[in-house]
Amino acid sequence: MSLPKMLRVRQKFETPTLENIAESVNDELAKLNLGETVKSGETVAITAGSRGIANIALITKAICDHVRSIGGVPVIIPSMGSHGGGKAEAQQGILEGYGITEEYCGAEIRSSMETIIVDETPQGIPVHFDKNALECDHVIVAGRVKPHTGFVGVIESGLHKMMLIGLGKHEGAKIYHRAIMDFSFLEIIRAVGDSVLQKCSIVAGLAIVENAYDETALVQAVAPNEFFDRECELLVKAKQWMPRLPFSEIALLIIDEIGKNISGSGMDTNIIGRKYNDHKATVDDDVACKRILVRGLTEETHGNACGLGMAEFTNQRCAESVDQHITRINSITGGHPTAAAIPATYPNDREAVTAALETIGLTPPEQARVVQISDTLHLGEVLVSEAFADEVAARDDLEVVDPATDMEFDSDDYLFPVAREAAAVMA
Numbered sequence: 001m002s003l004p005k006m007l008r009v010r011q012k013f014e015t016p017t018l019e020n021i022a023e024s025v026n027d028e029l030a031k032l033n034l035g036e037t038v039k040s041g042e043t044v045a046i047t048a049g050s051r052g053i054a055n056i057a058l059i060t061k062a063i064c065d066h067v068r069s070i071g072g073v074p075v076i077i078p079s080m081g082s083h084g085g086g087k088a089e090a091q092q093g094i095l096e097g098y099g100i101t102e103e104y105c106g107a108e109i110r111s112s113m114e115t116i117i118v119d120e121t122p123q124g125i126p127v128h129f130d131k132n133a134l135e136c137d138h139v140i141v142a143g144r145v146k147p148h149t150g151f152v153g154v155i156e157s158g159l160h161k162m163m164l165i166g167l168g169k170h171e172g173a174k175i176y177h178r179a180i181m182d183f184s185f186l187e188i189i190r191a192v193g194d195s196v197l198q199k200c201s202i203v204a205g206l207a208i209v210e211n212a213y214d215e216t217a218l219v220q221a222v223a224p225n226e227f228f229d230r231e232c233e234l235l236v237k238a239k240q241w242m243p244r245l246p247f248s249e250i251a252l253l254i255i256d257e258i259g260k261n262i263s264g265s266g267m268d269t270n271i272i273g274r275k276y277n278d279h280k281a282t283v284d285d286d287v288a289c290k291r292i293l294v295r296g297l298t299e300e301t302h303g304n305a306c307g308l309g310m311a312e313f314t315n316q317r318c319a320e321s322v323d324q325h326i327t328r329i330n331s332i333t334g335g336h337p338t339a340a341a342i343p344a345t346y347p348n349d350r351e352a353v354t355a356a357l358e359t360i361g362l363t364p365p366e367q368a369r370v371v372q373i374s375d376t377l378h379l380g381e382v383l384v385s386e387a388f389a390d391e392v393a394a395r396d397d398l399e400v401v402d403p404a405t406d407m408e409f410d411s412d413d414y415l416f417p418v419a420r421e422a423a424a425v426m427a
Contacts, residue, residue: 001354002366004385008402009392011246011380013212021055021216025062025206026069028221032204040071042137044203045130046107049166050080050094052261052300052377053144053208055216057099063140063206064107074107076100077133079166081173082333083260083304085326088112090302097300115169118199121191125179128172129200138203141167145207145234146242149265149275150336152284153186154232157264159205159222160193167196170333177335190228197224207234212243214377243379245271245287245371246398247388251360253289254353254372256417258308259301260330265339266307267294268376278310278338291356295349295415297321298375306330309341312359313352315414319345348413374418383418 018024038044044067048060064074076095084090092111095101102109115128133139141159143166148156165173179188196202205222207230218237222230245253258266269275273287281288292311296318297303303323308314309331319342331340346352357365370385381401384392392398408416 001357002364003353003357003407004366004368004370004387005404006370006372006383006385006407007389007392007400007404009246009382009384010399010401011243011382012397012399013243013380014241015211015213015215016217016241017211018216018218021058021219022062022065024219025059026066028219029063029066029204029206032221032223034066034204035070037203038067038070038072038138042072043075044072045075045077045133045136045139047079047133047140047142047162047166048076048095048100049143049162050083050091050260051144051264052098052259054210054214057104059142059206059208059216059219060100061105063142064105067140068106072138074105075132075136076105076107076109077130077167078109078111079130079162081165081168082170082330084302085323086113086170086329086333094300094302113169115171119195121195123179123183123187123191125175125188125192127192127195127199128168128175129196130167130169133167134200136201138201140204140206141202142206143208145209145231146238147235147270149263149269152275153189154235155186155189155228156235158231158235159207159227160189160231163196163202164189164192167200168192173333177333181335193227197227207231209234209238209241211241213380217241243271243377245373245379246382246384247369247371247391248287249369250287250289250371251363251369252291252293252353252356252371254293254370254415255295255311255376256372256374256419257296257298258294258305258375259298260304260306261298261300262375262377263307265310266301266305267310269310271376271379272310274310279312290360293349293352293356294318294343295417302326304330306334306336306339308343309338311343313356314343314345315349315352316345316347317414349415350409350413353407353415372415372418378419381418
């Protein structure tokens with residue numbers, strides 16, 4: 001089969017960028033005058049999640065530094081639902097892999113899956129809260145605000161989700177995801193979030209918003225009584241600044257890597273256009289990808305392949321890297337069992353690409369609309385097939401970096417990744 005030639009394209013996005021991150025975190029928290037509430041020697045639990053948030057170690061350290069500056073004792077709480085196979089030591093390991101260590105942050109990490117039921121919502125849902133965090137005098141909720149991969153609303157992923165899923169641990173995540181089958185996402189978010197704010201000594205939030213290049217664009221300290229309003233406002237900014245694929249109709253999307261550090265769904269459904277249906281774009285999606293090929297998992301995901309089931313094709317190397325146990329736990333906890341499915345698996349990328357292009361319709365393979373990306377978080381440079389050449393030339397937000405060349409495979413018939421430095425290492 002003749003495969004399409006690919007050209008390297010650079011996308012131009014709006015790029016608000018925060019220059020001095022640690023100073024901004026301190027300045028924002030200072031606006032809340034936390035020293036009036038946090039007394040000398042009191043403990044302050046600080047959430048730290050499993051998402052691959054830019055500068056997350058630096059941000060967490062800056063929060064710890066501010067707490068110490070007002071006389072408090074910072075305590076870091078791994079806050080990531082069922083990730084790490086629902087194991088406390090694995091969750092601490094995830095944080096340490098991001099550079100969030102006791103030595104760097106100057107704070108103890110207290111990792112446990114034990115929760116306390118602190119309340120029951122009007123819907124009859126028990127409210128779980130991390131035992132270690134509850135035993136601290138105060139709690140600061142830190143998290144990135146962004147569109148959720150499965151739910152739509154004025155609030156999606158951010159401080160509220162951290163209070164529910166992060167601090168609810170495995171038990172909370174299970175019950176809340178089950179409850180969403182019977183009640184709306186917003187109902188659960190408001191009911192559980194309001195309960196946590198009332199009963200769990202939340203003293204502040206620190207919301208993080210990133211730009212399209214996976215850089216910190218904004219940090220904002222939020223008083224507990226303003227969580228809902230501020231998060232609604234920041235979600236609008238997050239949607240405006242998030243990255244996107246260069247085209248809305250794609251026959252084959254090739255993704256170098258997926259993982260929990262990239263997105264809760266492994267690959268962000270807001271990007272790939274499968275937010276409402278695992279294998280087909282709907283009228284509510286902005287992008288339509290007829291077929292998706294996933295080439296591998298990130299190292300940081302530790303074998304958690306949640307989301308792989310949304311692709312139609314993969315290769316043998318990727319399939320063999322899946323830790324099915326932790327993938328099943330995460331997918332079942334999230335109420336999305338099909339996310340753990342293994343796609344049609346081929347010995348290498350060349351065979352997988354060939355098979356995928358046989359399923360796109362009457363378009364000759366060499367004329368197919370193909371896009372290859374590193375992952376759904378890093379879309380600054382992508383590879384696109386010659387079928388898009390005229391569209392690229394007509395747009396000011398796209399720049400051709402390298403002219404069209406044959407798809408590049410290594411000696412084992414695996415594609416080289418989009419990222420130049422990764423390609424150099426593999427070569």
